[in-house]
Amino acid sequence: MELHDACLRGDATNMEMQLKNGVGVDETNSDGWTSLLVAAQHGHDVMVKFLLRYGANVDARTPNGSTPLKLATNGGYLAIVRLLLDAGANVEIEGYDGYTPLHLASKNGHTSVVKLLLDYKPLVDVPSRDGITALGFACVLGDLDSVAALLDSGATVNVVDNDGWSPLMAAALNGHQAVVRLLLTWGADINAKGPRQATALRIAAEKGHLEIVQDLLDDGAWMDEPSDDGTTPLYIAAKQGYGEIVQLLINRGADSNRQSQTGCTPLIMAAMYNHVEPLRILLDNGADVDLEDIGGWTVLSMAYFSGYPELVHLILERRPASMIDPAAVSQIRVQCRNKQRFLQHTTR
Structure with a gap:
């Protein structure tokens, strides 16, 4: 027309x-x-x-x-x-998709629009079909000004979506440190558990957000709280290879020998994924090299069978010589060298 x-x-x-x-x-x-x-x-x-x-x-x-x-x-x-x-x-009308105007403004980072909508007093905790509120969308995006405006307008800080994610968890996942700090000042539940029983600390540690891990620890996060598989923030940091986070958690007193449901320790996981620095830090801080998982694997056997000679030598350097079978050590070293030569030959 x-x-x-x-x-x-x-x-x-x-x-x-x-x-x-x-x-x-x-x-x-x-x-x-x-x-x-x-x-x-x-x-x-x-x-x-x-x-x-x-x-x-x-x-x-x-x-x-x-x-x-x-x-x-x-x-x-x-x-x-x-x-x-x-x-x-x-101001509160929903589309057939379940989104309100406030959802869309928060979801897309239109801070000025968020503030204007709030002047017209909409219900701030209306969830989308996924259970995400405007605050949740703003925290995912890291829009600090919108988060502040929503909290000032009465948004519930500990609301969770259909999958169990809180605004604090969303901010920790996406590395939004300023938003994390603001949520904590508003009373966000720092030790609440979300998907797979993970806390915000576990989530931040898994993503390598060192500063957020620091802030959460400073605010009293439980550092040894396990997720549904028994793994802790230290375990997941060692698995991901984040040496600075491993060091920080150990400095704060995290249990370096805490075993998962399968018996794995942070040390074994560092060896499995060939993360030299986390393994070195764990060894230097007294992690037990003799602990076995449910399959009988120790950190030494894991490093050997995974084909990581550097890790094998690193472990042996820190192992009391009197506690190692010389014949076994010799065999492991020879086999690791042979495997390393094979890998180098096949990747030329």
């Missing part, structure tokens, strides 16, 4: 002429969109102002349930959002 085309082009003169000539302001095009929906989608604030003056339905919906406010919010068009709200747009 010509009216819709004028809106799409941002042609205010043509659009006003058609409206004065009696074209229905809420007529839909072949896609089922009104002119106001088209103008809001494309960020034409002058068009929106004209259409509202002519009585356009401020809460019209597209076939998939989006309103002008949702479209403008999704695009971050602050001026249009203000026009629509001043015209009485429903």
Whole structure:
């Protein structure tokens, strides 16, 4: 339709002429969109102002349930959002996808739009279909100003989504240190457990976010709290090869000999994944080289059978010579050298 085309082009003169000539302001095009929906989608604030003056339905919906406010919010068009709200747009209306305008503004990092929407007092803890609130979306993104505004407006700091993720866990996962700190000042449950019974500390340690691990420890996070498989933050840091986090946790008193449900220790995991620095740190801090997993594997046998000669020598250097069978040591060293030569030959 010509009216819709004028809106799409941002042609205010043509659009006003058609409206004065009696074209229905809420007529839909072949896609089922009104002119106001088209103008809001494309960020034409002058068009929106004209259409509202002519009585356009401020809460019209597209076939998939989006309103002008949702479209403008999704695009971050602050001026249009203000026009629509001043015209009485429903600030809490959900699309057929379950998202509210506040969800979309938070999800897309439109901080100014978030703050404007909050001025109209929407329900801040409405969950999406995945159970994620506006605060959760802002924490995933790391939008500190939006997080602060939502908390100031009464957002629940310890709300969890359908999968058990809290805002603190989401911020820790994505490495947003400032958001983590803010959530902690608002009373976020630092030791709450999410998916697989993981805490925020475990999540941050697994992703290698050293500064966040530091902050969580400073705020009282339980460093030896296991997840559902019995693994601790130290275990997962050793597995991932994050030497600085391993050192930090040990300095704070983490149990370097804590075994998982399969009997693995942080030391064995460091050997399994050929992480030299975490293994060196664990050995230097007295990790037990004799502990076995349920399959009978020690750190030495794991390093040997995994084909990591450097780790084997590192372990043997720190093992009391009187406690090692010389014949076994000789055999291990020869076999490791042979395996290393084989690997070098096959990768040339």
